[in-house]
Amino acid sequence: MTRSIAVLVFACFVMVGHSQAESAAPAAYTAKCQMCHGATGLGDTPAGKAMGARPFKAPEVVKESDADLLAIIKNGKGKMPAFAGKLNDAEMTSLIAYIRKLQ
Template structure:
């Protein structure tokens, strides 16, 4: 094996470790970041959700809200809900909103 080939293989291997390409799915992000308040089913029926008066995700107001509205609320926070702009990427927030839409059916 040539030195160049070994360097290329190592560079590719290290870049895969340093920069994972597998994005966390919306469901995984929801479970990790949202479920403690909004509940697994989106009902908001957890102790934290009740204390913060979290809206059920299938409420008419949230069903009517656009994806852009939900993304803005998640990114910047709204009411008692904290902002996630420093905790999640834009892609993770979009994937989570897509997952939330499945809970509204």
């Protein structure tokens, strides 16, 4: 279920148009994720490096399912803070779609 929603959101991104979809990060990403994971998801910010955030396109992250990513965003992992209660389901779904795009 979550997966099909993510696919749908991703399809919308693609349909919005290539140039726009290419650079458009969800507002929640810019506000809450970018300081650690970086604009392109490489984890190459000072905070990301200090905490050991992996690039989203690392093979270990690519092979995680959408449900795994959702659980990490909700519950946190290691030094990654939990976002349950801070983001709604639609925001989390769009973040997963964006992570997939960065991969």
